[in-house]
Amino acid sequence: MPVFRGVYEETFVVDVPLDKAKAHFGNLPMIGKNYDGVDRWEVIDDSTLHVLLKPQEALGSSFRGEHTLKYTFGEQQTTWESEPGGNMRSRGHTRFESLGPTRTRIVHRDEIECDIDINRLLAKALQPIVGLGIERGVKAYLSRMRKAL
Numbered sequence: 001m002p003v004f005r006g007v008y009e010e011t012f013v014v015d016v017p018l019d020k021a022k023a024h025f026g027n028l029p030m031i032g033k034n035y036d037g038v039d040r041w042e043v044i045d046d047s048t049l050h051v052l053l054k055p056q057e058a059l060g061s062s063f064r065g066e067h068t069l070k071y072t073f074g075e076q077q078t079t080w081e082s083e084p085g086g087n088m089r090s091r092g093h094t095r096f097e098s099l100g101p102t103r104t105r106i107v108h109r110d111e112i113e114c115d116i117d118i119n120r121l122l123a124k125a126l127q128p129i130v131g132l133g134i135e136r137g138v139k140a141y142l143s144r145m146r147k148a149l
Contacts, residue, residue: 001115002123006134009109010142014149018096021104024149025094026071026078034144036137037065047071048083056133063087063116089113110138 014021024030028049032041039054053065067086072079081091092110099105112134118126 001117004114004116004127004130006131007111008135008138011107013103013105015103017102018098018104022096026073034141036141065114087115108142
C-alpha cells in the first residue's frame with residue numbers, strides 16, 4: 001500500500017505567558033476540537049487522543065484517516081507520536097520559549113504519513129496533492145489554536 005507523507009513546521013509568537021501557552025497547546029480536548037478535518041475525537045487518558053478524520057476524496061480515491069496519538073509533556077516542549085494501528089502516523093513537537101512575562105515563541109513541527117489504498121500509478125500523481133493537503137491541514141490547525149488562545 002502506498003504511503004503518503006507531509007511535513008509542516010512553523011514558528012510564531014503568542015502574546016501569553018509560557019505556562020498559558022504550554023497548557024493551551026497541551027490541552028487534548030482543545031487539540032481534538034481544532035484538529036483539521038476531524039470527524040470525531042476522543043480523549044483516552046491524560047496523554048492519549050484518538051482521532052478519526054472525515055472521508056476525503058482525490059483522483060477517485062477515498063481516505064478516512066484514523067490514529068491514536070500519545071503525548072509527552074516536558075518543561076519546554078510537548079512531543080507526540082502515533083501508537084501502532086490505524087492508517088495514519090504522526091510525530092512531532094511543539095517547543096516553547098519565553099520571550100518575557102507575556103510573550104512566548106512556539107516552534108511547531110508535524111510529520112504525518114497516511115496509508116492510502118490505491119494503485120501505484122495513481123499514487124505518484126496523488127503524492128503532491130496529499131503532501132500539500134497535510135501542510136494546509138497543520139497550518140489551519142495552528143491558526144485555530146492561536147485564535148482559541
